[in-house]
Amino acid sequence: MSLRNKRVLVTGGAGFIGSHIIRKLIKYNCDIIVADNFSTGVKENLKNLEVNILNIAVDSKDFIKRIIEYTKGDIDFIFHFGSPSSVILFNEAPEEKFRETVSGFINIMELSREINVQKVIYASSGSVYGKSPPPNSEFDIPRPVNLYGIAKLTCEIIANYYRDEVKSVGLRIFAGYGPGEDHKGRIASPVTLFLKSILSDKRPIVYGDGTQSRDFVYIDDIVEAIIRSAVRETPPIINVGSGRSYTFNEVIKIINDMLGKNIKPLYVPKPPKYLEKTQADITLMKQILEIEPIDLREGLARYLKVLNLN
Known part of the structure; x- marks a missing residue:
């Protein structure tokens, strides 16, 4: 698979990792649609970047409908990085952040199944390992100790549920x-x-x-892992760390x-x-x-x- 000249959806594109992904995708001449409600990301991160922006929350009820209407169902890859990425946020609003994470991910997988995308690349987290003794491999049993890790592990289980219809890879990103x-x-x-x-x-x-x-893993390595995961044959889960x-x-x-x-x-x-x-x-x-x-x-x-x- 190749990303060159492909149409891609980047959720959370105004965020830290999302905006770096976009800068990389531009080099492949991708047609980029950003879905972001700017709850934590900022428009400044997208300044002077050739992207189409949809101001929408991934967990909203009309997310799938609006994305299909906007794209006519023509999306090759989805880079899903539009979910809460902090234990602090989960501690402050546990129900809200858990719902945003899990409901948003179900929307992504349902959308992907409906329009038959080539692959979904999504952010999991090293937090899923929790009490499992480090160093942690993808074959270790996750033992998350906080709701953030539990939410990310839930998304991985959901991805496995859709595995026969939606090709995906979850990146367990450590401390970026x-x-x-x-x-x-x-x-x-x-x-x-x-x-x-x-x-x-x-x-x-x-x-x-x-x-x-x-x-601690530097952003350049995170983005390179994301891009290579999109175009290569991968297992369903890969660690991204140093x-x-x-x-x-x-x-x-x-x-x-x-x-x-x-x-x-x-x-x-x-x-x-x-x-x-x-x-x-x-x-x-x-x-x-x-x-x-x-x-x-x-x-x-x-x-x-x-x-x-x-």
């Missing part, structure tokens, strides 16, 4: 970070939150003692070292059901997608280079 997160504010990645604080000579806020760790886990204390030290600063973190109590460590087994990512993800230091160097250009 990179330029373009400004609009996310307090729900941005820990890397971005720490970086912004230290750049402003403010103490970065850390839950607990900073020994918790995450598998394969290495860094503690928050280590991240803050690396940022300080790179900026020539020595700003200490401010430790605060942890919220309930807090994950201590995430780490992806990236064997399939390397073998099937042929991606060698960059390390955190290289990712931060790229991130800082982009910030210096702005």
Whole structure:
């Protein structure tokens, strides 16, 4: 399969990952339709990009009807990244965010079945693993500890239900970070939150003692995984991570070292059901997608280079 000159639907296209996907798809001369209700994404992320925008929530009752009317049922690929992507949001409005995630995904799969799209590429999360001891492979039994992880796992189960009629791949994305997160504010990645604080000579806020760790994966690797998953034969689920886990204390030290600063973190109590460590087994990512993800230091160097250009 090829993406060149294809018609694609990108949900959540005004968001962090969605807007980066669009910039990549433009290089393939794709006809791009963005479906976004701008609840977290911002129109600024789509500025000067050749896309058609539909202001609509993916979980709305008329979503399928409006998309078919607008596209005449002519869509080759769907990149579904239009759902809540933060444990914080789920904690604040659990029923609403769970419904948006699951109902929205059912709409995507029903639409895909009705118009016979070539493939659906959707965002799952490394959060589905929860209490399953890391590093986690796609063959581990998921044990999510929060509603965000449960919602993402539910979407994977739904995708499996439709598997005979809709070809799809769910990407279990770990802790993504990179330029373009400004609009996310307090729900941005820990890397971005720490970086912004230290750049402003403010103490970065850390839950607990900073020994918790995450598998941080740079946005360029995430987007490359998404694009390659679209055009290659894949299993139904693939991890997208760096394969290495860094503690928050280590991240803050690396940022300080790179900026020539020595700003200490401010430790605060942890919220309930807090994950201590995430780490992806990236064997399939390397073998099937042929991606060698960059390390955190290289990712931060790229991130800082982009910030210096702005």
